Amino acid sequence: MxxxxxxxxxxxxxxxxxxxxxxxxxxxxxxxxxxxxxxxxxxxxxxxxxxxxxxxxxxxxxxxxxxxxxxxxxxxxxxxxxxxxxxxxxxxxxxxxxxxxxxxxxxxxxxxxxxxxxxxxxxxxxxxxxxxxxxxxxxxxxxxxxxxxxxxxxxxxxxxxxxxxxxxxxxxxxxxxxxxxxxxxxxxxxxxxxxxxxxxxxxxxxxxxxxxxxxxxxxxxxxxxxxxxxxxxxxxxxxxxxxxxxxxxxxxxxxxxKAKSEKTVAVFYVSDYGYSDRLSQALARGITKTGVAVEMMDLKSADPQEVQELVGRSAGLAIATPPVSGPAAATAQAALGTVLAAAKDKQAVGIFESYGGEDEPVDPLLTRFRESGLTVAFPAVRIKDTPNESVYQLCEEAGTDLGQWLTRDRAIQQMKSLNSDLDKALGRISGGLYIITAKKGNVGGAMLASWVAQASFTPLGFTIAVAKDRAIESLMQVGDRFVLNVLEEGNHLGLMKHFLKRFPPGADRFAGVKTQPAQNGSPILTEALAYLECEVSSRMECNDHWIVYSTVQEGRVSNPDALTAVHHRKVGNHY
CATH class of the missing domain: 3.60.15.10 (Ribonuclease Z/Hydroxyacylglutathione hydrolase-like)
Structure with missing residues (x-):
């Protein structure tokens, strides 16, 4: 060697x-x-x-x-x-x-x-x-x-x-x-x-x-x-x-x-143009987190018949704007024309800029898809500067929105199945109310959590169940650090309502909320009863959730006499 x-x-x-x-x-x-x-x-x-x-x-x-x-x-x-x-x-x-x-x-x-x-x-x-x-x-x-x-x-x-x-x-x-x-x-x-x-x-x-x-x-x-x-x-x-x-x-x-999913999204990009491939990969990852399958196709080398067949069997389309001039333009534009011709009513669509030399304009392209009866699943991703961590996070969250839109019927059906005694019995398992906050580089995230339980004394550690389609899941890989904020009984509704909101892709989760930085860089919620600074040690896959085991480095309680807010559910088939 x-x-x-x-x-x-x-x-x-x-x-x-x-x-x-x-x-x-x-x-x-x-x-x-x-x-x-x-x-x-x-x-x-x-x-x-x-x-x-x-x-x-x-x-x-x-x-x-x-x-x-x-x-x-x-x-x-x-x-x-x-x-x-x-x-x-x-x-x-x-x-x-x-x-x-x-x-x-x-x-x-x-x-x-x-x-x-x-x-x-x-x-x-x-x-x-x-x-x-x-x-x-x-x-x-x-x-x-x-x-x-x-x-x-x-x-x-x-x-x-x-x-x-x-x-x-x-x-x-x-x-x-x-x-x-x-x-x-x-x-x-x-x-x-x-x-x-x-x-x-x-x-x-x-x-x-x-x-x-x-x-x-x-x-x-x-x-x-x-x-x-x-x-x-x-x-x-x-x-x-x-x-x-x-x-x-x-x-x-x-x-x-991954491939067993009943629905598929076709993601079209141009592999060596601008940041098309990287942005499309981020968006695709967001889609797969929802249990929806993805098939990616390069507009530069795509066969027209294959483009037509892929669009025909897809429930949604995500398109990175191709170039309008340059070596790849003619082939990419022809393939885009095939996509437009094959698109059909009731499909979902999302457009994101490639940040190349001269992208296809977003608004006229969206208009053409709307006129064909497609539903826009997320606001167009418009990139003004070289993509950074925040932009890639924005694309992933946009992909998750697209996937969740396609699986909304399944989610609603699950929530309506209230007659099961098993669901009602499972719902009687109570949990505390917590806000998970994390920050890595320029990317931040937060999540309201109730499936939290202490798991070890030595070292001090606990587990959190995190749904796979949560944006913060990407910030809770092994070695990542975050803060567990404990909400206070009688003083939790404001924070709870804020973090229960559906945030648009790329939105600042902490706008309007008082925070201070923890030693590990993640936000501490000032109004929280207590906080724990943590590091992810391991993860276990449980179908639609990850069980994240984390160890604790620091912690503090603001009011020793106050109690943790508790969440009681009626059923066990949704939060």
């Missing part, structure tokens, strides 16, 4: 290690990265993984992020003479994996770039120079010699439309780029401790793969046609070796649960 460090930024390091016969990984460790795409924050940094396979011919699988340019290129030349690289396999073209393709080709102009048809098209816009190319389809093979033969698996939408997996028949390694990855930076090359990384693995799945659950299942089906997979070489985080079957089973189970 070799480790190099950037002297100017000591928290950028490079690690190389032999992971199988004639196979070396070059791992770019980004220790301090605290944000990636739509996730609200990274607690453990991330890595960008690249691989060199040395058969009779040499293949480089993916590159790295441009911030690692000097470190990566120096390391690559130590691992292999670039002049001897025969193939550069591009799993997908997002910049964190292909950011150094141009630099590598400058050192290895003889190399043939291997990728899906869509990936090669994207690279033409990225590299801006002629290069040798080889387009591969599902099942195609590339013989490197000495037993190394790559078999390609098409895996679109994981999480870009151009994604391919590569399987080395000699080492039985499957190179998957984003799929099965996680944002977890560690010196250990492999997944030695499942319990240490499983929360990051799940969080990554929920952010990037859950909105593409049906595409995940399609990819898993194609993976099932391969011989045994002994190792999954991911693009982010540790490589999977010790628990491969467990990780694959989890992807399958989670994706099957």
């Amino acid at each position: 070799v480790v190099l460090t950037d002297r100017a930024q000591r928290r950028l390091t490079i690690q190389t290690s032999e992971i199988a016969a004639e196979t070396t990984t070059i791992r770019s460790l980004d220790w301090d990265r605290d944000r990636f795409d739509i996730e609200f924050g990274l607690k453990n940094g991330t890595t960008y993984n690249s691989f060199v396979i040395k058969g009779e011919k040499i293949a480089l699988v993916d590159t790295s992020h441009e911030k690692f340019r000097q470190l990566y290129l120096e390391t690559l030349t130590q691992v292999v003479d670039p002049a001897k690289i025969d193939y550069l396999v591009i799993s997908h073209t997002e910049p964190d994996h292909s950011g150094l393709v141009r630099d590598v080709l400058a050192l290895a102009p003889q190399a043939t770039v291997v990728g899906s048809k869509v990936a090669i098209q994207f690279l033409e816009d990225l590299v801006h120079q002629p290069f040798k190319r080889q387009i591969v389809k599902n099942g195609d093979r590339l013989d490197l010699g000495n037993g190394h033969e790559l078999e390609f698996v098409i895996a679109p939408n994981l999480h870009w439309p151009d994604t391919i997996f590569s399987y080395d028949t000699k080492t039985q390694i499957l190179f998957t780029c984003d799929a099965f990855g996680m944002h977890f930076c560690d010196d250990r090359t492999f997944d030695e401790d499942l319990s240490e990384i499983e929360a990051d693995f799940r969080f990554y799945y929920e952010c990037l793969m859950a909105p593409n659950a049906r595409s995940v299942l399609s990819a898993l089906k194609r993976m099932g046609e391969l011989p045994e997979v002994k190792q999954i070489a991911t693009g982010h985080g540790p490589l999977l070796y010790y628990n491969v079957a467990e990780w694959v089973d989890r992807y399958r189970n989670w994706s099957q649960a």
